Amino acid sequence: MDGKRLKAIVGGSAGNLVEWYDWYAYSSLSLVFAATFFPKGDLTAQLLGTAAVFAVGFLMRPIGAYIMGRYADTHGRKAGLALSVGLMFGGSMMIAIVPGYNTIGIAAPAILLLARMLQGLSVGGEYGASATYLSEMATRKNRGFWSSFQYVTLIGGQLSALAVTLALHALLNDQDMAAWGWRIAFVIGALLALLVYVLRRRLAETPSFTNMAADRPKSGLAALWKARPREFLLVAVISAGGGLTFYAYTTYLQKFLVNTSGFAVQTATQIMTAALILFMLAQPLFGHLADRFGRRPMLLFFGIGGMIVSVPVFSALAVEKSALVAFAIILIPLTLLSAYTSISALVKAELFPAHIRALGVALPYALGNAAFGGTAEYVALWFKQAGVEAGFYWYVTAFLGLATIAFLLLPETKRTSLIEED
Incomplete structure (x- = not known):
């Protein structure tokens, strides 16, 4: 495989890892930050609040799949990849910096919900864009091998979120972790997403897209x-x-x-x-x-x-x-x-x-x-x-x-x- 294709595979795969790291970081840390966004008192009610926000993010994925799938078919696979990781950057950074319920009241869970909706749109769009990009960029005889890295990076994102969570728990006491430490994981995710956004903007477009006729069906x-x-x-x-x-x-x-x-x-x-x-x-x-x-x-x-x-x-x-x-x-x-x-x-x-x-x-x-x-x-x-x-x-x-x-x-x-x- 030539260097151009290899760079494309790495770019597509790296973004997928970051996307799933950010997605799973929410699950890994929801127990810690539940009290930040919802009224204090009943832990079960707080956890139900974070679970409801998680569910809304999951429901956004089919909407993201439709919007981002059309976008990648219309404007290019590279553009779809860049947009999906850009949305993830926005969602993760919002979670990282939004003040808690004690500071801004009901606006805190509302902003958390909006951030999770952005992440749901992003993950919903990422699957189709990255699957299409990796499949189209791989050589015919090695398509199975190279496209398999989509799940390598998906699982890698899940493991990375778990590793960061365990590291934060090991380095910080429970009080610091609940007060501000959990935000570090989302800052890491947002910065990685920004880095991948820059990388994806520089990727080559796939031959399948560039060879499509200008008058193709929408x-x-x-x-x-x-x-x-x-x-x-x-x-x-x-x-x-x-x-x-x-x-x-x-x-x-x-x-x-x-x-x-x-x-x-x-x-x-x-x-x-x-x-x-x-x-x-x-x-x-x-x-x-x-x-x-x-x-x-x-x-x-x-x-x-x-x-x-x-x-x-x-x-x-x-x-x-x-x-x-x-x-x-x-x-x-x-x-x-x-x-x-x-x-x-x-x-x-x-x-x-x-x-x-x-x-x-x-x-x-x-x-x-x-x-x-x-x-x-x-x-x-x-x-x-x-x-x-x-x-x-x-x-x-x-x-x-x-x-x-x-x-x-x-x-x-x-x-x-x-x-x-x-």
Whole structure:
């Protein structure tokens, strides 16, 4: 790969890491800064306030996917990448500097909500823009390998937010952390976003965009649905099953290890951190395998394998008391999941023509992921509260079954890819 392409891949990937660092920093630190933005007294009410703001940010992601997908199709992938990380800079800096409830009253949570909405727009747009950019900039024979770095950096952002949170807790006492220390994490995120914005402004545009005809059809929902309704629905179903599985085996599983398995919070955190590091490192390997053997074998390995192991894995973890054994069990579904996450963005990009590609990747993904990935934790806790926790294991299995049907209906996009430029 030449230096220009390599710089483009690094630029696209680095921005994705920063985007997800900023997104997850909110989750990692919400317990600390809840009292800053909401009236003092009831901790549960404060946490509900921060959770509600988090949920609004999540709901903004499909809106961001639509707006930013159209923008990247109309004004260029590079412009879309720069705008998405610019919005993240604005949202993170607002959170970092806004005064607390005791200083400006109700304006504090209102500004926090606005900042989180900007972050939701940013993350919603980032997926389609970065997936399209990385897929179009990679060479044909190595597209699986290079596009896998989207999830390398997504997981890397999650781990980076966790690492900064742990470092701040280690360096500051609880009083300083609650008073001002948590703001450092958002300042770091904002400055990194600004740095990546400058980098992305200097990236090369993709050949797929520059080669598009000036009189091409406009990108939009009507054009997308008219041109590729089948692909739109398949991507939404795939994203629902894949997103649900991702959140079930990453974000929710840490809480599962505490609430169901009985591990201490610190132990559960250590188990999941180690597992996520290996999960991150597995992405390029499965991307390479997809380049060699095709996309569908990887997707079916994930879908069929996930259906087989989900119930046994959750059932075994529910009664496991050894941290080492729990870690080994968790690696089973995460290995299967790697076969999907490493190429999920690429497969979507290869299904759509260039003039609606960014929107085609972003919008059905955001809809499926928000509806089922974003609600995974809520559904899991609902089953637990109802006394039928095993119902969630079968819920995951059922959606993996739907995703597998969609995988079978997909063409082998390694051969039929609509990304024509090499």
